[in-house]
Structure formats: C-alpha cells, structure tokens
Amino acid sequence: MYSYTDFDAAFLKERNAQFRAQVERRIDGSLTEDEFKPLRLMNGLYLQLHAYMLRVAIPYGTLNSRQMHKLADIADKWDKGYGHFTTRQNIQYNWPKLRDVPDMLDALAEVDMHAIQTSGNTIRNVTADHFAGAAADEIADPRPVAELIRQWSTDHPEFQFLPRKFKVAVTGSPNDRAVTRAHDIGLRMVTRDGEAGFEVIVGGGLGRTPMIGKVIREFLPRADLLPYLEAIVSVYNLLGRRDNKYKARIKITVHENGLDDFRARVEERFALIRPQFTGVDQQMLSAIEAEFAPPVFRDAPVTAFEDARRHYPAFRSWADTNLTEHRAAGYAIVTVSLKAHGATPGDATSAQMRLMADLAKRYGHDELRISHEQNVILPHVHKSDLPSVYSALAAAGLGTANVGLISDIIACPGMDYCALATARSIPIAQEIATRFEELKLEHDIGPLKIKISGCINACGHHHVGHIGILGLDRAGVENYQITLGGDSTEDAAIGTRAGPGFSAEDIIPAIERLVRAYLELRSEPAETFLQTYRRLGLEPFKAALYPEARANAA
Amino acid sequence: MSILVTDTGFAPDNWAEPIVTLGVANDATALDVPSDADPATIPLCDGLQLIRVDFPSSADGRGFTIARQLRLRGFTGRLRARGHVLADQYAMARRSGFDEVEISKELAARQPEDQWRFRANWRENDYQTRLRTHKPAKA
Amino acid sequence: MARVFTPKVVTANALLEGDVIYQTATGWTGDLAEAEVLTDEADADLRLIEAAQQTGHVVGAYLMDVDLSTESPQPAHFREAFRARGPSNYIHGKQEVARNV
Ligand code: HEM
Ligand code: SF4
Numbered sequence: 001m002y003s004y005t006d007f008d009a010a011f012l013k014e015r016n017a018q019f020r021a022q023v024e025r026r027i028d029g030s031l032t033e034d035e036f037k038p039l040r041l042m043n044g045l046y047l048q049l050h051a052y053m054l055r056v057a058i059p060y061g062t063l064n065s066r067q068m069h070k071l072a073d074i075a076d077k078w079d080k081g082y083g084h085f086t087t088r089q090n091i092q093y094n095w096p097k098l099r100d101v102p103d104m105l106d107a108l109a110e111v112d113m114h115a116i117q118t119s120g121n122t123i124r125n126v127t128a129d130h131f132a133g134a135a136a137d138e139i140a141d142p143r144p145v146a147e148l149i150r151q152w153s154t155d156h157p158e159f160q161f162l163p164r165k166f167k168v169a170v171t172g173s174p175n176d177r178a179v180t181r182a183h184d185i186g187l188r189m190v191t192r193d194g195e196a197g198f199e200v201i202v203g204g205g206l207g208r209t210p211m212i213g214k215v216i217r218e219f220l221p222r223a224d225l226l227p228y229l230e231a232i233v234s235v236y237n238l239l240g241r242r243d244n245k246y247k248a249r250i251k252i253t254v255h256e257n258g259l260d261d262f263r264a265r266v267e268e269r270f271a272l273i274r275p276q277f278t279g280v281d282q283q284m285l286s287a288i289e290a291e292f293a294p295p296v297f298r299d300a301p302v303t304a305f306e307d308a309r310r311h312y313p314a315f316r317s318w319a320d321t322n323l324t325e326h327r328a329a330g331y332a333i334v335t336v337s338l339k340a341h342g343a344t345p346g347d348a349t350s351a352q353m354r355l356m357a358d359l360a361k362r363y364g365h366d367e368l369r370i371s372h373e374q375n376v377i378l379p380h381v382h383k384s385d386l387p388s389v390y391s392a393l394a395a396a397g398l399g400t401a402n403v404g405l406i407s408d409i410i411a412c413p414g415m416d417y418c419a420l421a422t423a424r425s426i427p428i429a430q431e432i433a434t435r436f437e438e439l440k441l442e443h444d445i446g447p448l449k450i451k452i453s454g455c456i457n458a459c460g461h462h463h464v465g466h467i468g469i470l471g472l473d474r475a476g477v478e479n480y481q482i483t484l485g486g487d488s489t490e491d492a493a494i495g496t497r498a499g500p501g502f503s504a505e506d507i508i509p510a511i512e513r514l515v516r517a518y519l520e521l522r523s524e525p526a527e528t529f530l531q532t533y534r535r536l537g538l539e540p541f542k543a544a545l546y547p548e549a550r551a552n553a554a
Numbered sequence: 555m556s557i558l559v560t561d562t563g564f565a566p567d568n569w570a571e572p573i574v575t576l577g578v579a580n581d582a583t584a585l586d587v588p589s590d591a592d593p594a595t596i597p598l599c600d601g602l603q604l605i606r607v608d609f610p611s612s613a614d615g616r617g618f619t620i621a622r623q624l625r626l627r628g629f630t631g632r633l634r635a636r637g638h639v640l641a642d643q644y645a646m647a648r649r650s651g652f653d654e655v656e657i658s659k660e661l662a663a664r665q666p667e668d669q670w671r672f673r674a675n676w677r678e679n680d681y682q683t684r685l686r687t688h689k690p691a692k693a
Numbered sequence: 694m695a696r697v698f699t700p701k702v703v704t705a706n707a708l709l710e711g712d713v714i715y716q717t718a719t720g721w722t723g724d725l726a727e728a729e730v731l732t733d734e735a736d737a738d739l740r741l742i743e744a745a746q747q748t749g750h751v752v753g754a755y756l757m758d759v760d761l762s763t764e765s766p767q768p769a770h771f772r773e774a775f776r777a778r779g780p781s782n783y784i785h786g787k788q789e790v791a792r793n794v
C-alpha cells in the first residue's frame with residue numbers, strides 16, 4: 001500500500017497550515033463567505049442543513065488499520081461517534097465545528113490522509129475498483145495509476161477553479177465496478193499488441209442530465225496519461241460553460257460541441273503539453289507500483305471454512321452473498337455490509353470501525369477498502385479465517401448477509417442532512433430493507449440494486465439502479481419517482497422513468513408490488529430482476545406499479 | 555491606483571505605457587486579455603512585452619489556463635493577473651506562469667501584504683514541478 | 694391578483710457552530726419559538742439585508758415561511774421542519790439538545 005513520501009507529508013503540513021490560516025481569516029473578517037466558500041470546499045468542508053460536514057478522501061478507497069482507527073478516533077473526538085461512507089469512496093462527518101476542522105485535518109495528516117479536493121469545482125478524489133489488487137478478473141491493479149493521478153491533480157494550479165466539479169475513476173478489470181462510464185473521465189486499463197494503456201472515456205455523469213460517457217481515445221499509451229488528462233481538463237477549463245451551473249459539467253461541453261470537435265481540441269492541446277512530461281512521472285509510477293506489490297499470500301488448507309459452511313446455515317448464507325472470488329487460491333474478498341436491515345446505509349460507529357480495522361490487521365494483510373456501494377471490504381482474507389471473521393463481525397452488527405441483494409441499498413444523505421435535498425432518502429432505504437427482511441424474500445429475489453437520491457443531483461446513483469428512487473418536493477410534500485432498468489456496470493444504462501411518483505407512505509408498497517411482479521414474471525429463479533426487465537420491458541412492471549390505471553383502462 | 559503583488563510583497567504599478575485591449579491593435583507592447591479569450595489565437599508579436607489577463611471573479615479560473623498556454627506557446631514577457639485574485643490564489647497564479655498580480659486598493663486593504671507573502675514560497679511543495687522534473691528518491 | 698405575503702422568519706447557520714439559527718428583534722436564537730415573525734414584506738426585506746450583513750456571525754441568511762396557526766411559529770415547509778428538529782435517523786441536532794434540557 002502506498003505510504004506518503006516526505007514530499008507528500010511536507011505538502012500536507014503546509015496545506016493544513018494554509019487552511020488553518022484561512023479559517024482564522026474567515027473568522028476575523030479578512031475573507032468574506034463568498035471568498036471562503038471555495039477555499040473551504042477545496043478542503044472538504046461543507047455547510048449542511050444542521051451543521052458543517054467534513055468530507056475526507058479515501059483515495060481509490062484503500063485504507064490500512066491505522067487509518068481506520070484514526071477515522072474512529074476523529075468520530076469520537078470531534079463528531080458524534082460515527083461516520084458515513086459515501087458512494088465516492090469518502091467518509092463524511094456530519095457534526096464538526098468550524099474551529100475544530102483544522103485540528104481534524106492535522107489528525108488525518110498523522111495517518112497520511114486528507115480532505116483535499118473532496119469538494120469544490122476542481123478534480124475530485126480519484127476513485128477505483130474496490131476489489132483492486134484482489135479480484136480474480138483483473139488485468140492490472142488500477143491503484144498505482146490512481147495514486148499518480150492523485151498527485152498530479154492535487155493542488156494543480158490551473159485546475160482549482162474549473163467551471164464545475166470534475167470526477168475521475170479508474171478500473172483495471174473488464175467487469176467495471178468503478179462506474180467509469182458515469183464519470184467526467186473514466187479510464188479502463190487495456191492492452192493492445194502487448195502494450196499497456198487506457199481506454200479514455202469522457203463526458204459521463206449523472207445529475208440532472210444523466211449521460212453515459214463516450215470514448216474519446218480507444219487506446220492511450222500509458223506514458224501519455226498525464227499530459228492527455230491535462231489536455232482534456234485544460235480544454236474544458238476554457239470551453240466549459242460558466243454562465244449556467246446546470247450546464248457547466250464536461251458532459252454538457254462534450255454534448256454541445258460534439259465529441260469530434262472536443263477531441264480535436266484535446267489533441268491539439270495535447271501536442272503542446274506532451275513535451276512537458278519527460279518521463280519522470282513514469283519513474284514515479286514505477287516507484288508507486290512497487291508499493292502496491294501484493295501481500296505474500298499463504299498456502300493453507302481451507303477445511304475450517306468448508307466445515308463451517310456445512311454446519312452453520314447463517315455462515316453459509318453470509319459466505320454465499322458477501323464473498324467474492326480472490327485471485328489467490330484459498331483466499332476470498334470479504335464485503336462487510338454496512339446495510340444492516342433498518343440501519344442507515346453507509347454509516348459505521350467508531351466501535352465498528354475499530355473492529356473492522358482490527359480484523360483487517362489480524363486476518364486481512366492490514367488492508368481495508370471502501371466500496372462505492374457504501375460497504376467496507378477486507379480484500380485479502382484466507383478462507384480458513386472466515387469463520388472467525390464472521391463471528392466477530394456478526395457480534396458487532398456487521399454480519400448482515402445481504403451484499404448485492406435488495407436491502408444492500410445505496411442512499412444519499414437526502415433531506416436528513418443535505419442542504420440541496422428535495423426529500424429524504426435514508427428513511428426510505430431503512431423501510432425497504434426492514435420490509436423485505438420481514439417478508440424473508442430477499443435471498444429468493446436475488447441480485448437487485450436499489451439506489452436512492454434525495455434530489456436531482458443523483459448522489460445516490462438512482463439513474464443506474466436496477467430500481468432507482470428519486471425523492472422530489474411536489475407542492476411541499478415528499479414524492480418519490482421510480483426509474484427502472486438502470487445499470488452501473490460495463491453495460492451502463494440510464495434507467496427509464498416508470499410513471500408518476502409516490503408519496504412517502506405509498507413508495508414502499510409500490511416497491512413491493514414491483515418486486516412481486518418480478519417474482520411472477522421471471523422465467524426461472526436464476527433470471528435476475530434486470531434480466532427480466534430487459535427481456536420484457538417496462539410494461540408489465542408499470543402495470544404492477546399502477547394497478548388502478550390498468551383497471552381504469554379496462 | 556492599483557497595487558502590484560510579487561514575491562517581495564506590495565509595490566505600486568511600475569508599468570507606465572498604455573495597455574491595449576486584445577483585438578484593437580496588432581503591434582501593441584502591452585495587451586489586455588479578457589478571461590474568455592482563446593489563448594491559441596492571441597497574437598504574440600515581437601514587440602509585445604506585457605500581457606495582462608483579467609480575473610472578473612475569484613471563482614473564474616480560466617486565467618490560469620490562459621497563462622499556462624501563453625507560456626507553452628513561448629511567451630517570455632511579463633505576464634500579469636489582474637482583478638479579483640485572492641491571496642490564496644497567488645501560488646496558483648505564479649505556478650501557472652504569471653509574474654505578478656494586480657489588485658485594487660480595496661482588496662489589498664482586506665487582504666494585506668502578509669497574507670500574500672505567506673504564499674511567496676510557491677516553489678515549494680509543488681506536485682507539478684516534481685512530476686515533470688524531480689528524480690524520485692524511492693525507486 | 695396581488696401576491697399575498699406570508700409570514701416569515703429570517704434564518705441562517707451560525708458561522709462557528711454551523712447550527713440553525715433564527716433572527717430575533719435583538720440578535721439570534723436557536724429556538725424558532727423565540728424568532729421575530731415578519732408580517733410586512735418591506736420589513737422582511739430590510740431585516741434580511743441586516744442579517745446578511747452580519748457576516749462575522751451568520752452564513753447564508755434567507756427568509757423562511759412560518760405558519761402562525763398555533764401559539765408559536767411553526768415551519769411551513771418540511772425542509773424547515775427538519776432544520777428545526779434534526780435528522781430522522783438519529784436523535785441528533787436540535788431534538789438532541791431539546792431532550793437533554
Ligand atoms: C451531503 C452533501 C452533498 C452535496 C451538497 C452534494 C452535491 C452534489 C451536486 C450539486 C451534484 C450534482 C453535480 C452536477 O450535476 O453538476 C452531486 C452529484 C453527485 N454526488 Fe453529491 N452531494 C452531497 C453528498 C454526496 C454523497 C454523500 C455522495 C456519495 C454517497 C455524493 C456523490 C455524488 C455522486 C456520485 C454524484 C453524481 C455523479 C456526478 O457527479 O455526475 N454526493 N452532488
Ligand atoms: S442527491 Fe441531492 S439530496 Fe442527495 S446528497 Fe446529493 S445533493 Fe444532497
């Protein structure tokens with residue numbers, strides 16, 4: 001795992017000193033709120049409904065146990081004893097005080113962490129496949145490249161005041177778990193004639209105008225990565241619209257100017273920038289790669305795992321849903337569900353964080369990951385240790401066997417915290433999970449992704465949920481719109497709106513009708529919700545959602 | 555009178571000649587460039603000594619890219635940022651290729667000299683220089 | 694038809710604490726019941742301008758609608774109801790303070 005160089009540490013120290021001074025200057029009046037706001041956002045500090053919110057970056061989702069312990073300590077010392085893991089591989093603290101934030105940042109710096117560029121109109125925390133370095137289907141570990149991009153984008157002098165926020169995601173696997181097609185820039189590691197490089201996707205995004213990204217370069221040689229990224233962002237900085245915040249993202253720039261025009265500008269700019277990069281960045285990349293060398297995996301029997309699986313149904317059920325195939329024999333990737341039925345998706349208490357950290361240290365080569373699906377991952381656990389890991393997790397309320405199932409819901413903070421929200425999302429997630437737990441149906445239903453956003457900004461990825469729920473304000477009342485058929489994988493698709501929205505009371509029964517319809521419509525138990533939807537289209541699901549409309553038409 | 559900020563702090567503006575708006579004349583010694591200019595088409599004639607790029611708002615970061623492009627195109631004269639630039643943006647301006655920043659008296663009163671001097675160390679802790687020229691210690 | 698002016702309260706977040714505050718005749722309060730209710734449009738606009746000028750103390754001042762059909766002013770919109778109470782998933786925010794007194 002990457003650990004900070006002296007350079008990184010010195011940079012962070014200086015940067016934190018700057019922010020401390022900025023906070024002082026805001027308090028003493030040298031900075032107006034208008035001037036301070038972009039500066040605090042650049043350091044991850046928002047002002048939400050009830051309080052400030054600090055968003056801490058977990059670059060490419062990777063943490064060690066020391067870092068996780070520090071996150072827990074910060075939650076206890078300056079917040080209310082918990083943290084919220086987000087879809088962008090960040091952790092958010094919902095209750096900090098302005099004067100405490102510089103101290104929180106210094107505490108983070110002690111473990112090589114920061115909140116830089118987790119907000120604001122700048123290049124955001126780079127995200128990557130949460131199974132990186134562990135997945136059996138991976139071509140190459142995307143994290144060294146993500147770390148290189150982190151260094152390049154951090155404090156980049158040209159790109160701190162872009163027209164709008166800018167998000168980059170990298171995947172090293174053909175099975176896209178990083179939603180690269182819904183990012184401003186998505187990078188897929190590919191090889192051509194034995195040479196390593198990237199497929200570069202540009203102009204994806206969710207929000208009020210969801211768009212699937214387009215391929216701007218089918219094959220970009222590895223060494224051209226930084227100058228090419230710089231060319232894209234540089235063209236966007238000048239060409240992106242600044243007159244209308246809703247048209248300011250690069251997806252609109254690409255859409256309005258056309259991909260070919262945009263590409264031509266990028267290539268021209270690239271020619272100007274390329275000679276700046278003399279290969280030093282590639283040497284640095286090799287040094288970073290060495291730090292991400294895989295742990296030494298042990299060769300041991302897995303009989304303890306097989307036995308536990310045979311004898312304990314609860315363990316078997318958890319193993320069936322929460323484990324993913326590891327590239328090393330005898331190992332598994334563990335997804336720890338932060339979605340206990342009825343709990344707030346993505347929240348972990350400080351005690352839970354400490355437990356996960358300790359398990360990672362003891363059984364998981366000291367590594368943890370945060371997934372964009374708001375769960376925590378122990379990427380390298382030997383199967384013989386799984387029974388111990390499971391019982392420790394289960395005792396702390398972290399043993400829910402629901403990964404990928406209907407209660408493994410992504411939900412944004414919504415109106416419970418977010419100043420931009422038009423409706424709540426957390427209670428809807430809680431109620432859906434609780435309802436399907438009562439029905440004892442979720443294992444029968446199988447893979448199904450529900451994603452909920454509390455407003456059109458789509459932080460909860462509702463557009464790419466198999467079932468998406470969007471909370472709106474209809475004449476002063478919360479109202480929930482359903483979209484169907486979205487997909488966040490390599491076959492990315494934006495869901496289709498099913499029809500009129502539902503009230504907060506009616507949305508849970510509506511979801512239940514929808515799911516029951518699927519159970520009747522599926523050709524066989526192995527056919528997933530998404531497959532059934534793709535086979536039959538919207539109509540039968542619409543009929544289930546709006547039975548009265550069908551009755552009226554008859 | 556406006557104030558000129560450089561690494562040594564505040565000073566009065568010492569450029570006495572007229573600064574011509576971009577597009578008005580091709581043989582100017584000093585050019586005023588708005589933030590929506592296309593840096594690829596700004597004429598870099600032999601006699602051009604100073605280019606002044608406007609920052610209408612501190613949230614408008616186009617000037618940084620304009621400066622960078624002008625430097626990449628080979629402009630070696632004096633490059634100045636003018637307008638609503640914050641002390642916190644001084645390092646960005648210098649790293650993007652500006653030599654100096656021109657601010658109003660009012661802004662200078664609210665953001666006094668020490669706040670700008672605080673970032674006179676802009677050459678330090680710079681990821682960009684490191685990625686382009688540094689020899690990594692760990693290899 | 695002339696637009697009817699509905700009663701308002703000036704609200705904001707406190708600069709240092711970040712919590713929700715309401716303007717009173719003489720300062721600020723965390724309790725909506727103590728807020729100054731503005732029933733005259735010109736008056737409301739003026740009070741908002743005054744609030745917005747107190748940049749050393751408050752952030753993001755705006756006018757919120759209140760309902761006066763009960764004894765003390767109540768939030769007219771559910772967003773303001775959440776601001777006045779706290780989130781629904783934990784007893785945090787104002788409801789936490791209320792429970793502890
Ligand atoms: C609570 C405070 C938050 C605020 C104020 C906020 C604000 C926004 C806004 C304004 C957008 C739309 C940007 C655009 O379309 O130009 C957006 C998009 C997004 N945000 Fe958030 N967000 C918040 C929390 C979160 C959280 C908690 C997550 C992760 C769970 C998140 C992840 C995302 C994602 C994935 C998108 C859509 C992708 C895209 O950028 O197109 N945000 N957010
Ligand atoms: S989707 Fe809307 S409500 Fe949810 S976090 Fe994003 S901005 Fe807030």
